[in-house]
Amino acid sequence: MNEHLEQLAPQPLWRHFRTLCNTPRPSGHEAELVATLERWAERQGLAHDRDDFGNLRIRKPASPGREGAPGVILQGHLDMVAQANADHPHDFTRDPIETYVEGGWLRARHTTLGADNGLGVAAALAILEDDGLVHGPLEALFTLEEETSMGGALQLAEHWLEGDVLLNLDSEDRGEVFIGCAGGADIVVEAQLPTAEPGPDEVAVQLALTGLKGGHSGIDIHRGRGNANRLLVRVLRALEAYDVRLAGYRGGTLRNAIPREAFATLVLPADEAEAAARRVAALEQELRAELAGVEEEMMLTITPLEARPLQALHAHASRMLLAALNVAPHGVERMSSAVPGVVETSNNLGVVSLDEGRFYLCALVRSLRDSALDDLADRFRGLFDLIGARTRVENAYPGWTPSPDSALLARFQRLHRQLLDSEPAVKVIHAGLECGILAGKYPGLEMISFGPSIRGAHSPDERVELSSVEEFWVLLRALVEDLADDAAARGG
Missing domain, CATH: 3.40.630.10 (Zn peptidases)
Structure with missing residues (x-):
């Protein structure tokens, strides 16, 4: 070949x-x-x-x-x-x-x-x-x-x-x-979150955010491209008004690639499903307008699922997890004053998953300054401590x-x-x-x-x-x- x-x-x-x-x-x-x-x-x-x-x-x-x-x-x-x-x-x-x-x-x-x-x-x-x-x-x-x-x-x-x-x-x-x-380091966050079976009045849907450009989490982090994890979490937060509970999630495949796709499985009351679908359609238009000229191929879809998941997060655990993900550091943290035009410190929310209550996140923090890298890693630890998750730093390497x-x-x-x-x-x-x-x-x-x-x-x-x-x-x-x-x- x-x-x-x-x-x-x-x-x-x-x-x-x-x-x-x-x-x-x-x-x-x-x-x-x-x-x-x-x-x-x-x-x-x-x-x-x-x-x-x-x-x-x-x-x-x-x-x-x-x-x-x-x-x-x-x-x-x-x-x-x-x-x-x-x-x-x-x-x-x-x-x-x-x-x-x-x-x-x-x-x-x-x-x-x-x-x-x-x-x-x-x-x-x-x-x-x-x-x-x-x-x-x-x-x-x-x-x-x-x-x-x-x-x-x-x-x-x-x-x-x-x-x-x-x-x-x-x-x-x-x-x-x-x-x-x-230099850089992987920030790994894990937790076992409480789950419960879907109620008899709940239905399941899948959200899919696809079509983003992605790219290198260092070289391209300042280009304003969409991060599928960041954007889908934003959508999920908006859908909390319809009493959704997160049952499953997968977004991104590598911590050093800006995620191009993310997928979430939700349960919600059957009588809220139609309103939630309309909200998703409106959110797609909002995101398209914000990312115009950068992410022209982005798609956000909601699909009913015939089979319901066996477990979904408790309502409180779902809200807490989405709140933490929503405020987690992402993108350019600071530009360098010593080297004009160069990003000094950044983070990429690279891989996020949830399966039967098992939550996993791997982010990649980069910085020209080791002290700034350590500080951003500590902020992750402090944030996810609030939801009882365990945070560790792996594969650190110097600049x-x-x-x-x-x-x-x-x-x-x-x-x-x-x-x-x-x-x-x-x-x-x-x-x-x-x-x-x-x-x-x-x-x-x-x-x-x-x-x-x-x-x-x-x-x-x-x-x-x-x-x-x-x-x-x-x-x-x-x-x-x-x-x-x-x-x-x-x-x-």
């Missing part, structure tokens, strides 16, 4: 990306891809090993005469976000990604594309097999489970990597280079402190001017690059992050600009060669 990818330029990079598209690799299911890359390394005569977590490293010796050059680590993550449209059955653990080109962009049919971070991985593999490239010692580091927990970076072995500079290939904007990123005077950055800027006749924008990103974690484990590494233009990451609208991939490849190849010419950087 995806044979057409090998007709694109640069051909070596796209050939490897085809392998990634054809090999299922959602977070936690990277084993088949790791084995495939190990077999490839053996055919190339390249050394490879794994650390205890399973992160993969492939090494290539320096070109003759460049042994004293700085060691270069090419770094990316193997996993991809698994998101598909609700009407498109796709098993991300078995099915390949089907790609197509449209208007100068590569897309996937009804699913995420996996350009995040498949293109960075493909570029590193293409560099390793490029026998015409003059280079110093090379290491390609491929981490696991970045999209769900940053697990690969957090568990990365210390004293394992040997390089001096690290090129993170997980950025998403041509003409930009990143030197800092936000990446910018180094604007970095020699590596200056080198990249010089090459960008020479090759592309433009000055790259130096950026700090409100997303969880692995650089912050890696810098903590290897404090002597110089790092930058750059990549091609990817839009709609973490959603089925994900796409990559083909011309930007060519530009990315030219820069990466030139930077590796330029570093090899600087053997004096290590006193060699």
